[in-house]
Amino acid sequence: MSRLGEHPIVDFDRGREVTIYFNGKPIKAYEGETVAAALYAAGIRVFSRSFRFHRPRGFFCAIGKCSACMMEVDGIPNVRICKVYVRDGMELRTQNSLPNAENDIYSMFDSMIDRFFPHGSHYKKFTKPKFVRELVTAQMRKFTGMGEFPKAELNEKGEYEEIETDIAIVGGGPAGLSAAIYAGRTGAKVILMDENPYLGGQLIKQTHRFFGSGRHMAGTRGIRIGEILQKELYELPNIDIRTETKVFGIYDGVVAAVEKDTKLLKIKPKKIIIATGAYERTLIFENNDLPGVYGAGGVQTLMNVYGIKPGERGLIVGSGNVGLILTYQLMQAGVEVAAIVEAMPRVGGYFVHAAKVRRLGVPIYTKHTIKRAIGKKKVEGAEIARLDENWCVVEGSEKRIDCDFICVAVGLSPAHELLYHAGVEMRFIPELGGFVPTRNRYGETTKPGIYVAGDVAGIEEATAAMMEGRIAGLDAAIKLGYGDEETVRLRDEIVEDLDEFRKGPFGERIVAGLKKIVVEG
Amino acid sequence: MKVAIIGGGVIGLSTAYFLAREGADVTVFEQKYLLYGASGRNSGGITAMHDNEAMIELAKRSIELYEVLPSEVDFNFLFRQDGYIKVAATGDDFEALKEEVRLQNSLGVKSRIIDAYEVKDFIPDFNEESIIGGAYEPSGGVIFPWPVIWGLAKGCRELGVEIRDNTEVKEILVENGRVEGVVAGDETFRAEYVVNAAGAWSNRISSMAGVELDNKIIKEEICVTESLKPYLNQYLLDITTGVYLSQSMRGEIVGGILGSEADNLSTSSTLDFVFRYSRRAIELIPKLKGLALLRQWAGVYDEGKDGLPVVGETKIDGFIQANGFGKAGMSVGPAVGEELAKLILKGKSEKLAVFNPERF
Numbered sequence: 001m002s003r004l005g006e007h008p009i010v011d012f013d014r015g016r017e018v019t020i021y022f023n024g025k026p027i028k029a030y031e032g033e034t035v036a037a038a039l040y041a042a043g044i045r046v047f048s049r050s051f052r053f054h055r056p057r058g059f060f061c062a063i064g065k066c067s068a069c070m071m072e073v074d075g076i077p078n079v080r081i082c083k084v085y086v087r088d089g090m091e092l093r094t095q096n097s098l099p100n101a102e103n104d105i106y107s108m109f110d111s112m113i114d115r116f117f118p119h120g121s122h123y124k125k126f127t128k129p130k131f132v133r134e135l136v137t138a139q140m141r142k143f144t145g146m147g148e149f150p151k152a153e154l155n156e157k158g159e160y161e162e163i164e165t166d167i168a169i170v171g172g173g174p175a176g177l178s179a180a181i182y183a184g185r186t187g188a189k190v191i192l193m194d195e196n197p198y199l200g201g202q203l204i205k206q207t208h209r210f211f212g213s214g215r216h217m218a219g220t221r222g223i224r225i226g227e228i229l230q231k232e233l234y235e236l237p238n239i240d241i242r243t244e245t246k247v248f249g250i251y252d253g254v255v256a257a258v259e260k261d262t263k264l265l266k267i268k269p270k271k272i273i274i275a276t277g278a279y280e281r282t283l284i285f286e287n288n289d290l291p292g293v294y295g296a297g298g299v300q301t302l303m304n305v306y307g308i309k310p311g312e313r314g315l316i317v318g319s320g321n322v323g324l325i326l327t328y329q330l331m332q333a334g335v336e337v338a339a340i341v342e343a344m345p346r347v348g349g350y351f352v353h354a355a356k357v358r359r360l361g362v363p364i365y366t367k368h369t370i371k372r373a374i375g376k377k378k379v380e381g382a383e384i385a386r387l388d389e390n391w392c393v394v395e396g397s398e399k400r401i402d403c404d405f406i407c408v409a410v411g412l413s414p415a416h417e418l419l420y421h422a423g424v425e426m427r428f429i430p431e432l433g434g435f436v437p438t439r440n441r442y443g444e445t446t447k448p449g450i451y452v453a454g455d456v457a458g459i460e461e462a463t464a465a466m467m468e469g470r471i472a473g474l475d476a477a478i479k480l481g482y483g484d485e486e487t488v489r490l491r492d493e494i495v496e497d498l499d500e501f502r503k504g505p506f507g508e509r510i511v512a513g514l515k516k517i518v519v520e521g
Numbered sequence: 522m523k524v525a526i527i528g529g530g531v532i533g534l535s536t537a538y539f540l541a542r543e544g545a546d547v548t549v550f551e552q553k554y555l556l557y558g559a560s561g562r563n564s565g566g567i568t569a570m571h572d573n574e575a576m577i578e579l580a581k582r583s584i585e586l587y588e589v590l591p592s593e594v595d596f597n598f599l600f601r602q603d604g605y606i607k608v609a610a611t612g613d614d615f616e617a618l619k620e621e622v623r624l625q626n627s628l629g630v631k632s633r634i635i636d637a638y639e640v641k642d643f644i645p646d647f648n649e650e651s652i653i654g655g656a657y658e659p660s661g662g663v664i665f666p667w668p669v670i671w672g673l674a675k676g677c678r679e680l681g682v683e684i685r686d687n688t689e690v691k692e693i694l695v696e697n698g699r700v701e702g703v704v705a706g707d708e709t710f711r712a713e714y715v716v717n718a719a720g721a722w723s724n725r726i727s728s729m730a731g732v733e734l735d736n737k738i739i740k741e742e743i744c745v746t747e748s749l750k751p752y753l754n755q756y757l758l759d760i761t762t763g764v765y766l767s768q769s770m771r772g773e774i775v776g777g778i779l780g781s782e783a784d785n786l787s788t789s790s791t792l793d794f795v796f797r798y799s800r801r802a803i804e805l806i807p808k809l810k811g812l813a814l815l816r817q818w819a820g821v822y823d824e825g826k827d828g829l830p831v832v833g834e835t836k837i838d839g840f841i842q843a844n845g846f847g848k849a850g851m852s853v854g855p856a857v858g859e860e861l862a863k864l865i866l867k868g869k870s871e872k873l874a875v876f877n878p879e880r881f
Binding site for chain 1: 592595596601646668672748750751772791795796809810811812
């Protein structure tokens with residue numbers, strides 16, 4: 001049984017027991033958990049097959065950002081089951097496989113297709129004569145596509161709402177929540193949207209205590225910070241909170257979103273704050289797509305939100321704070337950690353975290369990398385190897401690690417699609433994690449009235465994200481005529497406070513990055 | 522004979538191909554990259570169901586060419602001749618369909634009028650109450666525009682055509698009422714003929730030769746859903762709302778709304794399009810409701826002031842217009858190329874006569 005019972009920090013409050021059907025087979029689940037979590041708890045590892053090679057795909061990001069978990073749900077194809085909650089009697093079918101994803105006969109393509117049909121060759125092979133071309137084209141067509149055309153017509157009636165407001169905030173993580181609270185307190189009319197059914201963003205899986213001074217809520221666990229922010233938010237009557245609301249575009253200052261998959265929102269705000277956070281990065285190695293290779297965040301979601309063990313023995317790749325924190329979170333949940341692999345010569349994260357992990361007896365292999373994941377349909381082990389000064393694998397240094405899952409914790413990239421859609425000037429700043437927008441000290445981008453806050457503005461920590469959110473929220477409200485001198489003073493204080501916060505040794509990189517992208521004005 | 526062709530779309534490349542096949546020395550100038558213009562952005566609907574005699578003839582011939590060119594250039598255009606369906610939601614539009622089908626039939630096109638239930642025979646989930654009637658043509662269907670362009674470019678190169686991409690034509694050289702070549706990039710290219718196949722950019726190119734051209738600029742938007750197993754075989758166009766959709770070889774439902782006149786060349790996408798398209802598409806096939814849109818884009822093309830293309834030699838000797846094809850560029854492109862090659866090499870093309878630029 002992989003569902004956790006007792007946990008030292010989190011109480012898992014499971015809902016009513018229901019039955020869902022996976023390829024016809026009944027599976028026990030609890031209301032309040034996602035389909036992906038329920039299937040994982042039932043031991044199912046192969047969720048789908050890849051488009052071309054029919055390689056197994058399983059649980060991966062857990063937050064609706066990848067397509068590895070797409071299934072047919074009640075006759076509707078290509079549904080990301082990590083974003084859908086179980087309902088009694090739900091019918092799930094795996095797609096693009098025969099007879100099912102677990103035992104797909106087309107998986108033979110994986111070893112053959114590149115030999116006979118290398119990529120792009122469908123234009124160049126069997127082109128003549130005409131009847132051969134037509135025959136091959138018709139056959140090729142049969143192998144494309146993921147799901148079947150919808151078998152059922154969606155019952156829900158589509159709705160539409162037009163909203164005029166002062167400030168629209170995209171993303172309900174630490175930055176977005178803070179922006180909403182501080183803008184809301186000035187009296188500005190705010191709409192806060194998040195694609196998840198809950199607020200708090202990634203805070204909901206952060207069971208560890210935060211650092212810094214008391215003013216930055218240090219010593220408080222991430223999950224608790226999320227709760228505090230939400231309490232503050234719900235006290236404000238002028239904030240319209242929309243969860244399960246996916247913003248899909250910013251068209252000439254108009255924000256377009258879909259609420260609960262059925263309602264289209266057209267929002268005309270005077271200011272927009274984009275606080276969409278970040279994606280997990282992955283790493284290139286052989287078999288990195290095998291079910292059982294996860295992002296650190298996916299594993300945290302599974303374990304800390306749904307109370308499900310990711311496996312029995314894990315390998316962690318990356319010794320930054322996320323990798324270290326995840327290690328002891330896993331051990332708290334009773335999961336063994338075989339080792340931590342780190343390419344750099346020393347541990348990347350804070351000393352306190354590293355010391356804690358070492359005390360727990362987890363070996364940390366510095367100057368090592370993962371060479372490949374071992375397994376057919378799921379991870380059965382990993383091969384790690386030492387790196388030389390040129391970051392190349394030292395021949396003969398390979399070592400097998402027995403594990404049933406691998407967590408890749410190699411950092412984050414800003415989730416910046418909406419910024420591009422809005423036409424904001426973007427630049428590549430490696431210190432900040434990738435392409436980030438040019439902005440002023442208050443977070444306002446090159447498109448007047450469009451602000452950024454949090455990880456989307458540059459990968460940092462939740463504490464900084466909250467401060468950036470407050471600054472953006474206050475500045476947007478001030479520009480709209482809300483607040484008074486006190487509000488302006490508060491904004492400037494937080495700007496100074498944030499500068500101060502970044503003065504520590506871990507802020508150096510961030511400060512260097514910000515110098516390149518923050519402009520006057 | 523040296524020919525400079527401006528525009529690396531389906532018109533420019535088809536013309537280059539047929540000219541080179543007859544031994545002409547051809548250079549194609551593309552301002553951006555192949556597929557940047559409307560030839561890379563359209564939905565690949567191919568049909569001979571037009572309402573003008575000359576257009577029908579060109580489309581008929583183009584369908585024949587789409588059947589033989591892939592073998593010639595050794596490249597699969599992924600052309601599926603599963604049929605093209607036009608539907609009408611008003612009585613007037615249905616009457617117009619009947620009239621154009623009569624014209625098509627008189628020219629040998631095997632189109633026919635069908636009722637709403639026959640549409641349902643082709644597309645089982647079609648909502649028969651969403652239309653009055655339709656027309657069906659079996660030889661039309663869906664092509665993938667990208668391999669058409671790649672394949673034509675391959676054929677051109679093998680015949681010695683030079684395709685210069687990212688090369689904007691800055692000047693057209695004219696002396697004593699005769700075209701002498703073009704200035705592109707930093708070089709001067711001498712040519713006896715210059716073909717203006719620049720699509721939405723044709724007005725600007727034409728003015729460089731001192732020839733007035735006043736084609737309408739049309740902006741059109743398209744979107745695609747997630748990828749599905751084969752479901753929709755035909756290409757479906759609702760002539761009343763302009764909404765069309767088909768399924769690509771990758772399995773996406775590709776759909777759009779016929780374009781409307783624009784006053785600039787912007788290719789930005791709009792939210793209004795998503796609303797309008799989705800609303801009508803769901804009326805036509807209600808089960809589309811369960812699908813998610815993945816992406817949208819826009820393109821610009823041009824259309825002659827009277828709705829017909831502008832093709833032929835201008836008052837400047839050797840300066841040839843080949844533009845204004847509206848939404849039909851992909852459907853008539855190959856035959857236009859074949860005829861233009863005749864016009865340039867033999868001085869005459871009857872099929873193109875009605876599109877004479879001097880008609881305005």
